[in-house]
Amino acid sequence: MVKAVRGMRDILPRDARLWRLAEDTIQKVIASFAYEEIRLPLLEFTELFARGVGEATDIVEKEMYTLADRDGDSLSLRPEGTASCVRALEENGLLYNQSQRVTYAGPMFRYEKPQKGRYRQFYQIGAEAFGFAGPDVDVELIAMGAACWKALGIAEHIALEVNSLGSSQARIAYKEALVAYLTPLKTELDEDSQRRLLTNPMRILDSKNPATQELLQLAPKLPDFVDEESKAHFQQLQATLDAMGISYKVNPNLVRGLDYYTHTVFEWVTQDLGSQGAVCAGGRYDGLVQQLGGRNTPAVGFAIGLDRVVLLCELAQKTVQPAADLYICVLGDELQSKGMILASQLREQMPQTSVRLHMGGGNFKKQLKRADASGATWALLYGEEEAASGELSLKHLRDPSVGQVKLLLGQVAQHIGANS
Ligand code: ATP
Ligand code: MG
Numbered sequence: 001m002v003k004a005v006r007g008m009r010d011i012l013p014r015d016a017r018l019w020r021l022a023e024d025t026i027q028k029v030i031a032s033f034a035y036e037e038i039r040l041p042l043l044e045f046t047e048l049f050a051r052g053v054g055e056a057t058d059i060v061e062k063e064m065y066t067l068a069d070r071d072g073d074s075l076s077l078r079p080e081g082t083a084s085c086v087r088a089l090e091e092n093g094l095l096y097n098q099s100q101r102v103t104y105a106g107p108m109f110r111y112e113k114p115q116k117g118r119y120r121q122f123y124q125i126g127a128e129a130f131g132f133a134g135p136d137v138d139v140e141l142i143a144m145g146a147a148c149w150k151a152l153g154i155a156e157h158i159a160l161e162v163n164s165l166g167s168s169q170a171r172i173a174y175k176e177a178l179v180a181y182l183t184p185l186k187t188e189l190d191e192d193s194q195r196r197l198l199t200n201p202m203r204i205l206d207s208k209n210p211a212t213q214e215l216l217q218l219a220p221k222l223p224d225f226v227d228e229e230s231k232a233h234f235q236q237l238q239a240t241l242d243a244m245g246i247s248y249k250v251n252p253n254l255v256r257g258l259d260y261y262t263h264t265v266f267e268w269v270t271q272d273l274g275s276q277g278a279v280c281a282g283g284r285y286d287g288l289v290q291q292l293g294g295r296n297t298p299a300v301g302f303a304i305g306l307d308r309v310v311l312l313c314e315l316a317q318k319t320v321q322p323a324a325d326l327y328i329c330v331l332g333d334e335l336q337s338k339g340m341i342l343a344s345q346l347r348e349q350m351p352q353t354s355v356r357l358h359m360g361g362g363n364f365k366k367q368l369k370r371a372d373a374s375g376a377t378w379a380l381l382y383g384e385e386e387a388a389s390g391e392l393s394l395k396h397l398r399d400p401s402v403g404q405v406k407l408l409l410g411q412v413a414q415h416i417g418a419n420s
Contacts, residue, residue: 033101135236167230182197327356368397378397381395
């Protein structure tokens with residue numbers, strides 16, 4: 001057998017139930033904030049990510065699945081959704097003189113070392129707001145995250161960290177100070193950080209290496225460089241979060257590596273997934289639209305890592321009942337096609353109820369065993385006798401007090417409705 005590609009997972013039916021629940025729950029919350037769905041391609045020109053994510057990022061340096069199109073163009077599987085989102089809105093004239101609040105969902109691809117919570121194909125649900133400069137929309141996005149965790153029942157596993165990166169001038173000044181401090185200490189830095197000192201120094205703050213973190217203790221601090229306007233933005237953000245009762249920690253080492261990130265950055269983190277602790281990351285990227293060739297447009301957004309959210313839901317022991325609600329047992333080969341028709345009629349009468357028709361014969365006893373194993377709440381018995389009389393036997397498989405009743409087809413929906 002040919003095997004799946006490393007880092008590309010199958011989500012099997014028993015897990016897919018929880019995935020569906022998580023996705024639906026998050027998307028409903030986002031829709032309740034009136035963010036509108038946008039569907040984006042999986043493939044883009046490599047240049048979009050080089051410019052939109054940044055040449056000096058891990059993603060573009062070493063994590064992209066890049067291929068040559070038949071005519072020689074360099075294409076890449078999308079490693080994230082923000083750059084495509086900006087491209088799509090700009091390309092379709094939806095950013096000029098208007099604001100937008102959009103959401104996207106789907107698989108992303110990064111060539112990383114696969115481990116629990118880290119895969120080469122993983123799923124994100126993102127939300128982005130364009131055309132709003134104030135901290136109110138930053139808070140709206142944070143509140144949306146909080147509402148998602150609450151709706152999923154995993155809020156107690158997740159904490160919020162926020163930081164402000166200041167204006168782009170403030171960041172340039174800080175970057176220079178950081179490089180000046182770290183350059184004489186270069187040989188003491190871990191290998192990745194040594195490289196980043198030249199390419200993307202602020203990402204060093206992110207290093208998980210203890211020796212590097214030690215050196216950073218005495219390094220210049222970003223908050224000391226943040227300009228007044230950005231400070232006011234950050235203070236208002238915190239005041240609004242306080243007023244809304246959303247708790248957070250200010251983490252001065254929380255950074256996004258690129259110059260077009262400004263003001264607010266935030267991350268939702270968990271202690272329960274080892275080193276894959278970030279379940280959602282976001283921030284303001286006022287410089288990105290321009291960086292990609294559009295007009296100067298304030299923008300802010302986040303991306304939820306769905307794989308990690310589902311892992312947390314599993315930890316919180318969320319389970320979802322299997323698919324079938326009603327299992328039709330049908331006795332005798334002659335009734336198979338009538339059984340099919342019966343199933344269709346019931347599906348039409350009760351669109352919210354999943355109906356599974358038994359296949360493969362056997363007596364009622366054997367079929368009822370299957371019905372039980374399917375997780376269905378109800379079994380409907382359909383044999384010679386029922387076909388002749390028009391009276392069906394409907395049995396509640398989980399509640400003996402409801403038990404088994406005989407009724408006509410037209411009464412099934414009502415009986416199920418009244419007892420569920
Ligand atoms: P990390 O530090 O864990 O690599 P990141 O900074 O690369 O995360 P972002 O690009 O900000 O992640 O993506 C947003 C979210 O997507 C992350 O917080 C995480 O939940 C999820 N994510 C990122 N990469 C992966 C991956 N390879 N597998 C599963 N989830 C991922
Ligand atoms: Mg990463």
